[in-house]
Amino acid sequence: MSADLALSSLLEHPDNGSLTVVSGRETLWREVHVEATDADLPEPAAASLAVLTVAPPDAPWQIDALLRRVRDRGFTGVALTGGDFLGAGSLALAERIGLVVLRVERPTALAKACWELLEARDALTLSYVRKVAMSIEYHAEGLTDLLRHLAANLGHGVSLIDSQGVLQGVGDELPQSVLGATDFTRRIDIVRTDEGSAASVRIDSRSREGLRLVFHGRALGDAQLNALATAVEVAWPAVAARILIDEVDAVSDVSRSSGLLGDFLESRGQVDADLARRMLDRGWRTTGYHLGFRIVGRVRSDPLEMLRFLAHELGGFPIDSHATTRGGGVTGWLTFPHRPSPDDLEGYVTRLRALHTLAQSQTAVATGIGSLASGTAGLFETLSEANDAARLAINRAATGWFLHIDRLGLEQLLLAWTSNDTFVPAAQSLLAPLNGGELLRTLSAYLDNESGLSATAAALGLHRNTVWTRIQRVQELLGVDLHDPETRLALHLATRAVREAG
Secondary structure (H helix, E strand, O other): OOOOEEHHHHHHOOOOOOEEEEEOOOOEEOEEEEEOOHHHOOOOOOOEEEEEOOOOOOOHHHHHHHHHHHHHOOEEEEEEOOOOOOOHHHHHHHHHHOOEEEEEOOHHHHHHHHHHHHOOHHHHHHHHHHHHHHHHHOOOOOHHHHHHHHHHHHOOEEEEEEOOEEEEEEOOOOOHHHHHHOOOOOOEEEEEOOOOEEEEEEOOOOOOOOOEEEEEEOOOOHHHHHHHHHHHHHHHHHHHHHHHHHHHHHHHHHHHHHHHHHHHHHHOOOOOHHHHHHHHHOOOOOOOEEEEEEEEEOOOOOHHHHHHHHHHHHOOOOOEEEEEEEOOEEEEEEEEOOOOOHHHHHHHHHHHHHHHHHHHOOOOEEEEEEEEEEHHHHHHHHHHHHHHHHHHHOOOHHHOOEEEHHHOOHHHHHHHHHOOOOHHHHHHHHHHHHOOOHHHHHHHHHHHOOOOHHHHHHHHOOOHHHHHHHHHHHHHHHOOOOOOHHHHHHHHHHHHHHHHHO
């Protein structure tokens, strides 16, 4: 055999005969010789690895003599089969004479691995491709199951990544340096860093963009990386198909859960036996205490994508949580088996605010939180309150587009009154001179921001002087004085009613 073989590459080979290092460090070999005993080895054999298929003798002095004979023939490494054959003296000797000593359970498998890495590159590639084919033939319950099959058969780490990081991984963790060095513009990419190496391929998927499938290891040689590059290209269509199948299943499941939530809300908490059974089958317990939340897009957004993101984050909450799409957003709730303490409840509201902030980094959203309530009727109540709070939060830049219904105080009491059939027409008539345009928007933001010119300008993205000019025009058209507290309250309620009606 003639080429370069690294010890680290040999250790990474999935079929190396259960190879372990007894003594020595990283070494390169140009040749590998497989013989029964050291007497059959050629001489000289510089920078070579000897694989002996017959177990060595037991006596320490005989082991020492064998190591000296192998090294004297020019070998820098020897693989021996058998038990614990090196004592402290033999280990010291191997270190002193510069001989790497390996233990192998199946010498013939090690010989085949050496042959694949040195000479039979095509055979190594074929071996990996065959293992990929075997993985695809297995029935997979989902994407994670398919990745698990691939990792188990290949003997290397398998990851699904995008530019933000690792989405799913099985086996050894993908080093951050390898992820950072991956070229997402290339179809096939091979990466080597001090922490590891990998071969990856771009996944062409209509449903998800920017995905790559990665086969990786700690110290893969050139032969292994080139073979894995072919294998990963063979594997990606099956992974893309599995992603599509899983997403179709997920959409169907979300559709069912969204319909179930709609049925519950229409029942106004008065569930019959069939609805109760369907909710229980889905794991929605109506007993205990509930805290509802509602997250909606302030711009056009995909509720399913929002749900996918939120569901992943809610999985980290140490409490039962449920969420599904509803209209143009996501509705969900937390369920507590016992009434939480005020401090615990505040902690979960803080967690939901952090979730809102995280969602804000993805797209413009508004979030409303209901009150803590118990039982089936309480679940309906807190979800309804969360919906009301979310509608108010859409116009609340000053609060970061996040509102907890318990924090609304007087406004919570006036919310239902300003929505009635008598107040809304009166409010519309009062504000009619503003023609429902930029003057009405400016007045509404001005009152929401406690009549502060700077805060209003920041919320609307305008210059402070522009806000002042518009407010002066509003006072002229309506014939009012906005310095009067009662006038401000009346106009604030009127703008709220008109906005809610719109």
